[in-house]
Amino acid sequence: MTGEVGRYLAMGGYALFVWPAYGVALAVLGGLAWQSWRRYRASSNMLERLQRELRTRP
Amino acid sequence: MITRLANPARFMRFSAAALPWCGWSAAAVIALGLYLALVVAPPDYQQGETVRIMYIHVPAAWMALSIYLFMAVASAVALVWRHPLAEIAAAASAPIGAAFTFVCLATGSLWGRPMWGAWWVWDARLTSVLVLFFLYLGYIALVNAFDEPGRGARAGSVLALAGVVNLPIVKFSVDWWNTLHQPASVVRLGGPKIDVAMLIPLLVMATGFSLLFLALTMLRMRTALNERKALAMRLNRMPGPARPAERERLAPAGPAMRRGA
Numbered sequence: 116m117t118g119e120v121g122r123y124l125a126m127g128g129y130a131l132f133v134w135p136a137y138g139v140a141l142a143v144l145g146g147l148a149w150q151s152w153r154r155y156r157a158s159s160n161m162l163e164r165l166q167r168e169l170r171t172r173p
Numbered sequence: 174m175i176t177r178l179a180n181p182a183r184f185m186r187f188s189a190a191a192l193p194w195c196g197w198s199a200a201a202v203i204a205l206g207l208y209l210a211l212v213v214a215p216p217d218y219q220q221g222e223t224v225r226i227m228y229i230h231v232p233a234a235w236m237a238l239s240i241y242l243f244m245a246v247a248s249a250v251a252l253v254w255r256h257p258l259a260e261i262a263a264a265a266s267a268p269i270g271a272a273f274t275f276v277c278l279a280t281g282s283l284w285g286r287p288m289w290g291a292w293w294v295w296d297a298r299l300t301s302v303l304v305l306f307f308l309y310l311g312y313i314a315l316v317n318a319f320d321e322p323g324r325g326a327r328a329g330s331v332l333a334l335a336g337v338v339n340l341p342i343v344k345f346s347v348d349w350w351n352t353l354h355q356p357a358s359v360v361r362l363g364g365p366k367i368d369v370a371m372l373i374p375l376l377v378m379a380t381g382f383s384l385l386f387l388a389l390t391m392l393r394m395r396t397a398l399n400e401r402k403a404l405a406m407r408l409n410r411m412p413g414p415a416r417p418a419e420r421e422r423l424a425p426a427g428p429a430m431r432r433g434a
Contacts (some may be wrong), residue, residue, distance in 0.1 A: 119293065126220035132287050136226040136280040143279075144385065151392045155199075158399035167210045167405045 179258050181398055198229075203381035209374035224371070225265040226284040231359070232379040233277040237305060238340060240270035242310070245337045248330035258394075260326035261401075264316050265335060265393035268295060269386055271309035278302060289353055290296040297346035298354035307344055308336040322401060 126133040210228035216279070251260035268301045282292045293299065297320035312329050319325035347356040358366040365372055 126225070127180045127216060129221060129287055132221045132223055133225050135228055136283040137207075139279045139283070140229045140276045143272050143276050147268065148385070148389060151389050151396070155396045155399070158396045158403065159272050161398045162406075163401050165403055169406065169410075 179259055182236055184258060185267060185322055185406060188256070188395055192388060194397075194433060195262045198386035199388050200383055202377060202384055206374060206378035209377055210266045213370075214374045215370055220288060222288050223284055226280050227371070228374050228378050229278060230280040230284060231375060232356050233273045233280065233378055235301070235360075236273040236382050237270060237277050237302065239344060240266055240273060241305060241308070241336070241340060244270060249331040251326060252334070253332045255321075259399075260323075260330060261394050261397045262390065263330065266330075266386070266390050267309055267316070268393070269346075269389050271306065271313065273382070273386075274302065274306040274309060278306060294353050296352040297350040298352045301339060301343040301346050302372060304339055305336075307393060308332070308339060312336070343397065345384050360394065384430045 122132075124130060206228065210225055214225065214228070216222045221271040244266050247259045247263035247266070248258055251263060278299075281302075285294070286292050312332050315332055316329035319328065346352060347354055359372065359375065367375070
């Protein structure tokens with residue numbers, strides 16, 4: 116790759132180290148955030164269902 | 174403020190309001206930090222562009238240490254005052270601390286290869302951070318190894334407190350031993366030894382990571398409170414004379430948690 120963008124992406128020849136470092140951080144922290152959100156939604160839905168059942172079947 | 178929030182129902186109300194603010198500001202500050210780190214900050218005169226790894230690596234290391242400290246303080250509060258919210262806070266923060274420690278180790282490895290010529294060396298700093306990572310994993314495994322949430326949390330709290338001894342070892346390893354890892358250049362006696370053009374992106378990223386930690390801790394605490402409440406409701410519906418005692422044993426939540434949060 117040439118041009119200004121290509122030179123930027125090459126990171127002075129260290130592209131193979133700089134970009135994976137940012138990639139790992141994004142994958143791990145983003146993955147944790149996504150997993151936390153999914154589990155929160157699941158727990159809220161479960162609680163709502165239980166509360167609804169409790170109201171309809173005393 | 175802490176004692177006011179230390180009631181699960183109040184925590185649920187407070188966190189419902191604070192969580193979106195915390196989450197979105199974390200995303201905004203991290204986005205700004207990424208722009209500063211990847212575009213604005215200059216390359217290092219010795220390390221070239223690899224210095225950009227620092228803007229992830231160093232704040233992640235700070236988070237790894239401070240989250241452990243948070244976890245240990247929450248564990249101490251849980252052990253001394255038997256407060257259910259404190260043990261929930263400790264357990265909620267552990268996976269976040271483990272994630273930041275992993276990011277610190279992985280980015281350090283990716284930085285070490287071009288600068289030191291090795292992915293990994295057994296020097297005191299790297300080894301003590303690896304021990305920190307295993308302490309997080311051990312804590313998570315221990316807390317989840319019991320059927321009763323309360324017993325797991327108490328065992329975990331003891332482990333978290335015992336592991337505190339590792340924190341000064343991590344921090345001062347670069348001074349006490351002759352390590353390949355460089356000594357501190359920001360948090361040191363006599364002020365930071367790093368150029369402002371690099372210090373600002375570093376601090377912005379650290380602020381973003383801290384906000385992310387706050388948001389994820391609140392989110393995971395809310396999840397744990399929901400799950401405990403659902404467990405208590407399920408046990409409540411079960412027939413049989415032995416059930417009330419069983420319920421108390423499995424979900425020692427206290428009246429505040431059952432009163433709809």
